[in-house]
Amino acid sequence: xxxxxxxxxxxxxxxxxxxxxxxxxxxxxxxxxxxxxxxxxxxxxxxxxxxxxxxxxxxxxxxxxxxxxxxxxxxxxxxxxxxxxxxxxxxxxxxxxxxxxxxxxxxxxxxxxxxxxxxxxxxxxxxxxxxxxxxxxxx
Numbered sequence: 001x002x003x004x005x006x007x008x009x010x011x012x013x014x015x016x017x018x019x020x021x022x023x024x025x026x027x028x029x030x031x032x033x034x035x036x037x038x039x040x041x042x043x044x045x046x047x048x049x050x051x052x053x054x055x056x057x058x059x060x061x062x063x064x065x066x067x068x069x070x071x072x073x074x075x076x077x078x079x080x081x082x083x084x085x086x087x088x089x090x091x092x093x094x095x096x097x098x099x100x101x102x103x104x105x106x107x108x109x110x111x112x113x114x115x116x117x118x119x120x121x122x123x124x125x126x127x128x129x130x131x132x133x134x135x136x137x138x139x
Contacts, residue, residue, distance in 0.1 A: 009086070012119040014102070029121040040064045047071045048111075051085065053126065054078040060133040067119040073112045077105035085112055087124045087136055102128050 030036065030102075041060035043049045049071060052059040061070040065071045073116045082102040089095035117138040125133035 007136060030137060034116075036064045036135075036139070037062060040135075040137065043071055048074050050074045050076070052076040052078050053081075053083040053105075053132065056081065056129055058126075058132055058134055060134065062137060063124065064137045064139060065114060065117060067138050068116050070116055071114040073100075073114055074109060075100065075103075075112060076107065076109040077103050078107060079105050081105075082125045082128050083132070084128060085124055086127050087114070087122055090123050093123075097122070099127065102126075 004075060040062035041049050041051045042064045043066065047066070047070060048064050049065060051063060051073060052065050052075065063073070064125065073085050073087075075083075077083045082104045084100040084102040085098070086096065086100060087098040089097070097117065098112050100110065103110050117136075121137050122136040123133065124136050
């Protein structure tokens, strides 16, 4: 492989790694008293939070759920890659709350019942593609 081709291959790898790193930056605990961003998926009147996956990305960078109350994450996989939603205490993944089974789409939907969470900030991701992640803000 020539030096030019090798350099181009290296640039492609660096760009791919940067894209994965950028996707992981979505999970951000909020300062005390701060409101979750407007881009977060929120529950409807029935307590269902709708989120989907397409192009190896979640449809929203974050979700908002009610504190100390039940909710459901309705997850739709809009592509042929397997995806799931898993909710953890934080990025360490040491404490799990919801770990949904992966589903393969396109256009397959599953409901993941959420446990009752205390107020706080939690972490969610796709276990199959860990660069797909975000924050669950419980208020």
